[in-house]
Amino acid sequence: MEIGNKGIARLSIVPVRSEPKDAAEMVTQLLFGDHYTITDISDNKQWCRIKMYFDGYEGWIDAKQHHAISNEYFEQINNSDYKICTDLSATILFNKHQTNIVMGSVLPISTNEIFKVEEQLAFNGEAKSLSSKRDVEFLIQTAKKYLNAPYLWGGRTPFGIDCSGFTQIIFRMSGFKLPRDSKDQALKGELIEFDKRQAGDVAFFANKDGKIIHVGVLINENEIIHSSGKVRIDSFTQEGIIHSDSQQNTHKLHSIRRIIKL
Structure with a gap:
């Protein structure tokens, strides 16, 4: 090493x-x-x-x-159009041993079920091409698979995920590349005015000092899916996120950006 x-x-x-x-x-x-x-x-x-x-x-x-x-294998991965697992969880046969994986895992599979460079892997679950760009409907349906996943700082899985990890991975599964942290994600895409918002847009939220501290994805003009306590759907207004249970404004809106253009 x-x-x-x-x-x-x-x-x-x-x-x-x-x-x-x-x-x-x-x-x-x-x-x-x-x-x-x-x-x-x-x-x-x-x-x-x-x-x-x-x-x-x-x-x-x-x-x-x-x-x-x-x-050589590193470069092979960089230059290959591999698959990304879209099952919530799955089991693969990797080098003759069973391994459990989660949604968002990358699989060295091309057009064949088994691909061999330095390793051998077999997988029969649901997956899509990493390079294949999908529409807003796919993005939202993928996001909803994470509903009720607990919030976990630094997490990226359906069993624990933070707000920016959630946004990054659902866009990655949809064929789009975003940075890991919300403050960096807020520099991507096109800035959108509030009255032009639509499903699939990414909303960012700031603290009282204007620092971006939270992110979520609109599933329609008036609702947002995000990780806060758990992955959940709440109301979205010009003020920010309105918690569906308490009806409190929990996050103040900073900006809206569009990654997937219709």
Whole structure:
């Protein structure tokens, strides 16, 4: 294991932490199939700092959860139109062992059911091409699969997900690339006036200092799906999010942006 080496997630979920220790904040997660480059190694060799290929996000993973791949395989992944799992959860046969994966995992499958470079994998669930761009209806139906998933800081799965991770992964499954954090997502797409909002638009919310702290996706002009306590649907107004149970304005609207253009 050296700086510059390549790796790939070969567990269903790999925590990525802010510091090289188990008690550190989890800033994001690798899902099965996410690949990365090692940028640093801890003094005790027990942690490696990685940079994810998909969104450039960086953090520390346990060296025991690092799965090394060659530079050639890394480039093969970059240049291949692989599949992304659209089942809530699924089981794959990976190198002759069963592995559980979750929605949003990347599978080295092209037109054949089994694809072999350095590994062998078989999968019979639902998946779509990473490069295939889908419409707003697909985006919203994908988002609704996460309903009631608990909020988890740094999470990216149907069993725990944060607001920006939720937005990023449903757009990734729809064929669109967004950064990991909401403040960076707010720089993408086209700025939309409130009275021109529509389903599929991304709404951002700020604190009293104007800092973006939350994000969600409109499912129609008056409702938003977002991760707050859990993935839920609430009312959306010019003031922001109105909690469907308490009727309180929980998040103040900052801006609306359009990623998928009709």
